[in-house]
Amino acid sequence: MNTNATSLPVWANQENLKGITGPALIILIMAMMILPLPPFLLDLLFTFNIALSIMVLLVSLYSLKPLDFASFPTVLLMSTLMRLSLNVASTRVVLMEGHTGPDAAGKVIEAFGHFLVGGNYAIGIVVFVILVVINFVVITKGAGRIAEVSARFALDAMPGKQMAIDADLNAGQIGEEEARRRRAQISQEANFFGSMDGASKFVRGDAVAGIIIMLINVIGGLVVGVLQHDLDFATAAHNYTLLAIGDGLVAQIPALIISTAAGMVVSRVSTDEDLGEQVVNQLFSKPQVLLLTGGIVGGMGLIPGMPHFAFLLLASLLLGGAHMLKKAPVAVEAGILPLAEATTLSSQEASWDDVTPVDVLGLEVGYRLIQMVDKFHDSELLKRIMGIRKKFAHEIGFLPSPVHIRDNLELKPNAYRITLKGVEIGCGEAQPGMMLAINPGRVLGVIPGISTQDPAFGLPAVWIEPALREQAQSLGYTVADSSTVVATHLNHLIQIHAAELLGRHEVQQLLDHLAKSAPKLVEDVVPKMLPLSVLQKVLHNLLEEAVHIRDMRTIIETLADNAAQTQDPALLTSAVRIALGRAITQQLFPSATEMQVLALNPGLERLLLQVMQADSSGGAGIEPGLADTLMRETASAAERQEQIGLPPVMLVPAQLRTQLSRFLRRTVPQLKVLSHAEIPDSRKIRVAMMIGSGA
Known part of the structure; x- marks a missing residue:
């Protein structure tokens, strides 16, 4: 005989029975008002009503x-x-x-x-x-x-x-x-x-x-x-x-x-104790209260005409309870702990719970800046940090880790520091209630205040009173409040360190997000054709050179086309950069159809190609004097480009792009190195300056 639960009728299902309990009870209550009930049934219902009220009280x-x-x-x-x-x-x-x-x-x-x-x-x-x-x-x-x-x-x-x-x-x-x-x-x-x-x-x-x-x-x-x-x-x-x-x-x-x-229910305050524990722990926990109450009640019992037995009995109970409460902490101070408590202390060994994970992004503030991050005072800085994460996700293409904010009494009162994986990557000071007037280089006068530097870009600046804001703006200063200063500094740093913020967890989230619209594409490439670690390295290489990864579909499709030929992250990155060429040039030259770029002298270009080939086959590499000249001339040319309002971009052959970009990144971080293959046909190129003409 089949006794499976599926053989039961639908109405016998436990969930269905719970579902019809309410309507059935209301119908029965309405029926009691209309239909006559025998005395025996009334006895049962009155008894149920009393039991229900007691249950409600106990709950x-x-x-x-x-x-x-x-x-x-x-x-x-x-x-x-x-x-x-x-x-x-x-x-x-x-x-x-x-x-x-x-x-x-x-x-x-x-x-x-x-x-x-x-x-x-x-x-x-x-x-x-x-x-x-x-x-x-x-x-x-x-x-x-x-x-x-x-x-x-x-x-x-x-x-x-x-x-x-x-x-x-x-x-x-x-x-x-x-x-x-x-x-x-x-x-x-x-x-x-x-x-x-x-x-x-x-x-x-x-x-x-x-x-x-x-x-x-x-x-x-x-x-x-x-x-x-x-x-x-x-x-x-x-x-x-x-x-x-x-x-x-x-x-x-x-x-x-x-x-x-x-x-x-409505009068109690939420705690981790039920009402009985609350009352006992709070009403009878202080021996002084019991001692005074016992003394007063005992004194009333000694008054002639009072019921002595009742008053003196209660007074003795109160005084005895006070004596027991006073003895309990003395035993603890002497080292005589109850067995359960001693067992608890002895079992508090080190565990993995004691290992605190390092915050990916952290903001530590001195005690005078706590009000700027206080969630109960409608903090403007917290709102700006939320906006920074949204802006980063929109511009770069992935959601960074949350910013963990905490106070640090070791910092100066007005100081703050920004950490990445527990290591400081930036610090500064802010003056709550004051404004920072930043000198962009073309101000018309001096404004009184506390001289300092803009923590994000190192420009000269002055902390001024809010009343001087309009005067500072009229003189050409850029004025920001303290919350904006900290938020701008944080935004600048996470943009610079975007590659380090992209871990495997974030890469997997990117793939899961793309899989919602293109599940087959993701399934075919990762991990069938490429392991997750290679994809992470390619994305890391792109972010290191400030290339956004919003177009994940193009990135994955390009990797799918080239994964059969190579698994080298550097070669795959070059292929992806070519596929993203239009987006890269749009990012650097958003409106102009003509690109004014830096270029290498043909002789220097041939020399560098020979050096790179020799280096790849075990040669000695670039000569120190040539390297110093190349870095110095490139830095000078990039600075002149920035002074005339153009992005410093160098155009080189594809064989040189990766090595030259890595070589110049430390000394000229603002320089972007592109290869000829990355420039779309619709863009016109004009060489604004030639590097190495005197080499």
């Missing part, structure tokens, strides 16, 4: 934070509807069968009407009214007020909390999943307290309805008993009043319990 006590019981407003509403439905059902039975005796509406109502108030309906009325007043005036009103204020504060705090989450995400302290979880939690908190504010109105209405229903039951019972069942007035009053009181008490006691649970 609220053991919840660590309000959202642990996020369904509480719905439970509150459904329990209120159940009590009202039971009131309607029991009222029907009381009026129809009340003349037969006090157990006409079931044993539960009889027990509450006789046992709890001793069969005295006058006492029952007083007790019922007191319970309603406590529930309506004290507990429900207070809980509703707390929920209202909490909902208002939660809504007011939402923008700040959302910005704090964005700041943590940008700083790399949390991931995307954690950020989404926190945003959802903030929204749920606001919805929860708003729902609790509305749900408390149901409980207040339930308390008012309880009084009215009891009065209706008493008056209606007297009318029915005297006029329809020919009972004398005293018998009718006794029977129907006790039944009405029992009915009211059996509904109001669960209502009081659930109202108390509502107050517990």
